[in-house]
Amino acid sequence: MMAFLKRLIGGESETRDVFVVIAAALLLWEIGVWIFHPSPLILPAPSVIVVEFFKAPGLYLRHLAFTLLMTLIGFGLSVVLGVALSVGIIYSRFLERTAYTLLVVLNSIPKVALAPLFVIWMGTGPEPKVAIALMLAIFPIVIDSVLGLRSVDPDMLNLARVSKASPWAVLTKIRFPCALPSLFAGMKVGISLALVGAIVGEFVAGNYGIGFQILVAQGQFDTVRVFVSLLLLGIVGAVLFFLVNYAERLLLPWHVSQRARSDRSGS
Amino acid sequence: MRSSNEIAVAAANAAGAYVSLSQVGKTYASARGPIPALVDINLDIKPHEFVSVVGPSGCGKSTLLKLVAGLEGVSAGSVQIAGRPLNGPPDGLGVVFQRDVLLDWRTILDNVLLSIEFTRKPSAAERARAMGLLKRFGLAGFEDRFPFELSGGMRQRASICRALLADPELLLMDEPFGALDAMTRDDLNVELAQIWQDTRKTLLFITHSIVEAVFLSDRVVMMSKTPGKIVDTITVDLPRPRRLAVRDSAEFATFVQRIRHHFAELGILKE
Numbered sequence: 001m002m003a004f005l006k007r008l009i010g011g012e013s014e015t016r017d018v019f020v021v022i023a024a025a026l027l028l029w030e031i032g033v034w035i036f037h038p039s040p041l042i043l044p045a046p047s048v049i050v051v052e053f054f055k056a057p058g059l060y061l062r063h064l065a066f067t068l069l070m071t072l073i074g075f076g077l078s079v080v081l082g083v084a085l086s087v088g089i090i091y092s093r094f095l096e097r098t099a100y101t102l103l104v105v106l107n108s109i110p111k112v113a114l115a116p117l118f119v120i121w122m123g124t125g126p127e128p129k130v131a132i133a134l135m136l137a138i139f140p141i142v143i144d145s146v147l148g149l150r151s152v153d154p155d156m157l158n159l160a161r162v163s164k165a166s167p168w169a170v171l172t173k174i175r176f177p178c179a180l181p182s183l184f185a186g187m188k189v190g191i192s193l194a195l196v197g198a199i200v201g202e203f204v205a206g207n208y209g210i211g212f213q214i215l216v217a218q219g220q221f222d223t224v225r226v227f228v229s230l231l232l233l234g235i236v237g238a239v240l241f242f243l244v245n246y247a248e249r250l251l252l253p254w255h256v257s258q259r260a261r262s263d264r265s266g267s
Numbered sequence: 268m269r270s271s272n273e274i275a276v277a278a279a280n281a282a283g284a285y286v287s288l289s290q291v292g293k294t295y296a297s298a299r300g301p302i303p304a305l306v307d308i309n310l311d312i313k314p315h316e317f318v319s320v321v322g323p324s325g326c327g328k329s330t331l332l333k334l335v336a337g338l339e340g341v342s343a344g345s346v347q348i349a350g351r352p353l354n355g356p357p358d359g360l361g362v363v364f365q366r367d368v369l370l371d372w373r374t375i376l377d378n379v380l381l382s383i384e385f386t387r388k389p390s391a392a393e394r395a396r397a398m399g400l401l402k403r404f405g406l407a408g409f410e411d412r413f414p415f416e417l418s419g420g421m422r423q424r425a426s427i428c429r430a431l432l433a434d435p436e437l438l439l440m441d442e443p444f445g446a447l448d449a450m451t452r453d454d455l456n457v458e459l460a461q462i463w464q465d466t467r468k469t470l471l472f473i474t475h476s477i478v479e480a481v482f483l484s485d486r487v488v489m490m491s492k493t494p495g496k497i498v499d500t501i502t503v504d505l506p507r508p509r510r511l512a513v514r515d516s517a518e519f520a521t522f523v524q525r526i527r528h529h530f531a532e533l534g535i536l537k538e
């Protein structure tokens with residue numbers, strides 16, 4: 001955490017860029033509203049949105065916490081199940097031809113359209129939210145980690161065979177670490193999709209969460225409150241993505257993409 | 268099923284040879300039909316002998332190595348190692364591939380220890396042996412570095428250390444220096460000649476460099492293409508230990524010329 005703060009303030013260029021761009025966009029937005037006076041029903045100023053948030057921060061944060069929890073549970077399950085499924089697909093010709101084929105085909109359909117079905121199956125509690133988050137996030141995770149598990153140099157596998165490595169040793173010592181960069185790529189897409197899934201779940205049914213807050217505010221034509229929720233979602237989405245990215249840097253210092261980065265900051 | 272008589276005959280044929288290939292053929296199945304990669308390969312390698320295989324690319328050199336390593340099965344004939352028919356990778360085998368295949372996330376020392384770690388935790392003695400090998404190959408001080416911090420030559424040295432760690436009887440090398448620049452390659456040739464002199468491993472060395480083959484080997488096996496077969500074998504009786512300067516000698520040039528000439532006759536090389 002300290003390292004993170006230091007990097008933020010000490011100004012690692014990329015992180016700083018993000019904050020500068022966001023600040024500039026908010027400023028332009030504020031000035032735009034100030035000059036053109038759009039109806040507050042269409043576009044409220046950022047300052048107004050912030051003030052609205054501080055009228056009832058506890059309310060927003062409670063709903064946000066619920067959405068965040070749904071997202072994280074859905075995402076966590078998608079990583080665990082996704083990795084297990086990928087390993088199965090790699091080692092089983094049968095799973096490859098059934099589960100993997102099905103997954104690739106299903107990936108191209110708009111899966112949010114299935115959300116109402118989950119409500120019928122699971123009711124209006126937290127379960128369908130988690131399930132939809134899981135369903136959306138697991139696709140990129142499985143597809144990318146299968147790719148990663150397969151991207152092992154055949155001579156590395158030959159070496160393992162010559163050394164009489166067990167399948168378990170091959171998996172843990174070669175295939176899995178080799179797949180990590182790919183898995184992280186899938187997880188970065190997956191974490192954003194998990195958040196989308198949780199929100200969609202709240203849109204479809206239920207009475208809690210930021211998605212639900214947006215629906216309520218929309219019903220009252222309360223644009224400002226819609227924007228408070230959107231802004232909070234934007235922040236949470238960015239932070240989640242950043243955390244996955246940060247975990248990747250910690251875990252994969254050896255990887256090419258990370259090396260290029262450290263070279264640049266080193267010079 | 269083989270009769271005991273046949274086994275006895277095979278053992279007699281292989282007597283004195285550590286590696287013995289008799290009438291070996293290999294045909295790959297592919298979508299466009301069978302690809303005959305090797306036909307009628309007969310080759311005996313004596314214990315402690317350094318044998319090189321030279322031939323144009325695609326003539327089946329890697330296939331030959333994989334057959335001896337037990338990584339591929341033969342389509343015809345038989346491969347025997349230490350008198351026993353091969354069934355999967357044999358014990359006491361070290362392999363070096365053209366690409367160093369070091370694991371990016373392991374230090375150089377841990378990469379060298381990998382061949383043992385696949386099956387068990389390396390002992391303190393084995394760690395010490397790994398350190399010794401690295402030192403011997405000029406990698407002292409690099410044990411804790413990661414592969415990406417090393418040059419191509421250093422990486423390939425590390426992968427040779429890895430192959431030598433378990434002190435194998437038989438060492439197989441598939442164009443190990445093929446991706447290196449000429450100077451590094453010369454260095455490694457000298458180092459390999461030295462280590463072979465000291466350890467006397469039975470060594471099957473694949474290369475497409477005639478000069479490299481003559482410099483290193485007791486015998487050079489020449490292969491021709493499609494399908495791959497052995498066209499000739501030349502015994503190189505240059506005195507050992509060999510230094511790089513031996514390459515300037517007239518005898519050396521004669522060996523190289525004989526091999527080159529032979530390939531030219533076969534239409535594989537232009538003279």
Ligand SMILES: Nc1ncnc2c1ncn2[C@@H]1O[C@H](COP(=O)(O)OP(=O)(O)O)[C@@H](O)[C@H]1O
Pocket residue numbers: 295296297302303304322323324325326327328329330331
């Ligand atoms: N796994 C494989 N499947 C099908 N064909 C192969 C396979 N491996 C090698 N071959 C074919 O066998 C021939 C010999 O290949 P290889 O042993 O790699 O030659 P070299 O190492 O001498 O370049 C080539 O024609 C190659 O295309």
Ligand SMILES: [Mg+2]
Pocket residue numbers: 328329330441442
């Ligand atoms: Mg080859």
